[in-house]
Amino acid sequence: MRVTVERAQLVKSLAHVHRVVERRNTIPILSNVLIRAEGGELKLKATDLDIEISESVPAMVEEPGATTVPAHMIHDIVRKLPDGAQVELATRPDGATLDIRSGRSKFALQILPESDFPDLTAGTFSHSFTLPAADLKRLVDRTWFAISTEETRYYLNGIFFHTVEVGGDLRFRAVATDGHRLAQAEVVAPHGSEGMPGVIVPRKTVGEIQKLVEDPGAVVRVELSDSKIRLTFAPAAERDDASAGIVLTSKLIDGTFPDYGRVIPQGNDKELKVDCRDFATAVDRVSTISSERGRAVKLTVGDGRLILSVTNPDSGSASEELAVEYDDDTLDIGFNSRYLLDIASQLETETAVFRLADSGSPTLIHDLGQTNALYVLMPMRV
Missing domain, CATH: 3.10.150.10 (DNA Polymerase III, subunit A, domain 2)
Incomplete structure (x- = not known):
């Protein structure tokens, strides 16, 4: 095999395929990327037996052929070559070495035969x-x-x-x-x-x-x-x-x-509307006090206001009040603060809608006026 390919295209494709290769492998062939030169292109393929990624890049093929080479090693080599460089890949007649040349740089890597490389794509798709x-x-x-x-x-x-x-x-x-x-x-x-x-x-x-x-x-x-x-x-x-x-x-x-x-609540009739950004920053602030293990934050909602509070016997307490839209009975409910922040980061509108039932039932959260995405969060005891 002898093929010449542009460095920028090769490093981009190697970056795509080499990620699935585990750094430590008990099966040597799974540490390698398959490279095949034919028909004016270089095809790259890598797998961990659960995932396989392949991609082709344009190339000048002088001698078609295929082999496998250590994935992370060749990616690091090509990544460190200068921009705009041309990279030549050629196997030696002994079938055990791949030569990589670019400008004044030369590398020789040990290779394994293409026949050892597993194929994950066998089978039909319905x-x-x-x-x-x-x-x-x-x-x-x-x-x-x-x-x-x-x-x-x-x-x-x-x-x-x-x-x-x-x-x-x-x-x-x-x-x-x-x-x-x-x-x-x-x-x-x-x-x-x-x-x-x-x-x-x-x-x-x-x-x-x-x-x-x-x-x-x-x-x-x-x-x-x-x-x-x-x-x-x-x-x-x-x-x-x-x-x-x-x-x-x-x-x-x-x-x-x-x-x-079955876990998506249908009868939650208490509706809380709150500014999503203000809510997220308030949760982030008060949760600074929370224990690393529990991360619990208490929400007390009623009379058009929401009070977020955290009490940690080992470090102290914190609270913050927000103005909200809520006209139902006062309710206390606790949540994992990290889970609240994860959900808040996914909301796209300025207003988050919480649909509540009681302190022991799951809460439904979604964007105002949108139902294409929704989130359910189980409460915590606080």
Whole structure:
């Protein structure tokens, strides 16, 4: 194999694919990135056996071929080369070394054969559709923080994507929960998503999706099977060709997501409206006193005002008062301050709406006048 590629394009693609490679691997081939030169392009692929990312860059191919090379090492090398440089990659006849040349710089890296590299993309996909990258990013950004990190309930370690009919319209919905809070966001369901199976996309894959949506004007082709999802990120300039771009393939979580509709309160009749920014900064201030373990903040609402208070026997107490819209009975309720701040950071309008029932029941939170995203938060004893 002998190929020449522009440094800027190579380092950008390596940055995309090398992230899935774990720094410490007991299987040597999983530390490597597969590079294949053919047909005027260089294709890069990396995997950890759960996620696979591939991308192609234009290249001048003198001798086609393929090999694998340490992913983090080649990324660091190319990243440190000067801007505008041309990078030549060539395998030696012994099949054990890859030479990297650029200007006066020369590197020789040990390689492993292409035949050892695993392929995650085997299998067929039963459902396929496209949606704007901005919609996918919105769904992920507004729900990812509620993904559980508790490995025993592995079926909560991801975002549940599915379609649901709302008022006669089909919606594409994302839900995440850790048992203490729930986040739900939805967009108009894309054509072709009808009848798709509900799938749980793992936390690590969700993180890669957030990083790979670099162009909000791009389009994403989604392909699904019972066990895998494949996302193809096509640049905005190639919106009509969703086969171009970065391809992310991932295993899905094999489990049943709980019936989350049962925990979304329907009868909460006490409505509290508060300025979202003022609320978030007040919670942040008073929670400075809270214990690292509990992080509890007490909300006392009544007579058009909200009092946030924290009492910590080890350090002291704090309180702050806000003017709010509320005309119901006085209510005391406690929440984890970090959870409140996480939700407040996702709200888009100036006014946050809290729908309350009593001090022991879950609270529903959403933007004023919007129901495309909602959040449920379980109370704490304070």
